[in-house]
Amino acid sequence: MGIKLVAIDIDDTLLNPEGQLAGETINAIKKTIQKGVKVVLCTGRPLAGVTTFLNQLGISGDDQYVITYNGAIIETVSGHRLAQHTLDFEDYLAADKLSYELNVHYNILDDESRIYTSNRDVGRITVIQAAENDEGLFVRNPEEMPQDLTVSKIMFVDEPEVLDAQIHKIKETFDDRYYVVRSLPEFLEVLNKKANKGNALTDLLSELGLKKEEVMAMGDQHNDLTMFAVAGTTVAMGNAIPELKDVATYVTESNANHGVAVALERYVI
Structure with missing residues (x-):
């Protein structure tokens, strides 16, 4: 065959x-x-x-x-x-909160490929990611985001050593609810379980x-x-x-x- x-x-x-x-x-x-x-x-x-x-x-x-x-x-x-198989506004809020607790940069991608983060000090990796995706990078606080938001995926994006230090805590927080996977040394992705x-x-x-x-x-x-x-x-x-x-x-x-x-x-x- x-x-x-x-x-x-x-x-x-x-x-x-x-x-x-x-x-x-x-x-x-x-x-x-x-x-x-x-x-x-x-x-x-x-x-x-x-x-x-x-x-x-x-x-x-x-x-x-x-x-x-x-x-x-x-x-x-x-x-x-x-x-x-996507995520929603509540999932976004959970990632936003954890980002600041662990001091790890994060962003989300909506269903139109736009990248959003509330990190005012935008991470270097996020800037590179946005340039590759060619759909724009938007810095917005949670209260500025629509509550009917469709999230394709959540990404913790940072230098490899930063993710190495926090990956256990991120997985400990999210593993039971989401599919969590390291796609690149700089990317830890959080997605719908399916x-x-x-x-x-x-x-x-x-x-x-x-x-x-x-x-x-x-x-x-x-x-x-x-x-x-x-x-x-x-x-x-x-x-x-x-x-x-x-x-x-x-x-x-x-x-x-x-x-x-x-x-x-x-x-x-």
Whole structure:
């Protein structure tokens, strides 16, 4: 049974260390698509933070899909939503309160990809995140926010050593109510319990009528583990965390050495 869908993480997997798509990766993905295989980008980013890469890869239309916000939203690349698992105003208030208690920067993304924080001293990582997502950064106090707010995800974003020092307390506070996952050394994400890459990929496979054996997943971080659990072939990047390499079918080259292209050549092209 051949591979009919490839699910690929973006940061530190699809993109090289400079945050760009290498020519080798673009060529391999275009060859994969030409063989009739769907390429689904699975990311913590919103659609706005993915569009540039979709355009470079030639992925478009209502019959191509992306999994965004770490699985909170499944949508076509043209923005038609198939499913979403989001948070609300009370969840936002809980994160805002904890941010100040622990002295960790935070932000939220609404369902239109806008980033909000009440941290007047906006963190360096939040500024970089906003620049990548291209939908704006808004500094607002809770009383300035609408109570019918739809929150795609909450993010504690800070220097790795800051998160390292507080991750236990954040998980202790939120683990029973939310899905909490470290997506990058600088990002600790808090999502709806049903929102993860694995659940989203399972829903998409059901929509498309595909079996686990027809799916390959590629990634590098903790938030890719759930995706690996529902794919028949799993590829960890050479720069991936040890936990992902331990459960992978294959460990490819790093993202600096075109690991995505190497894996696609091996298993699909």
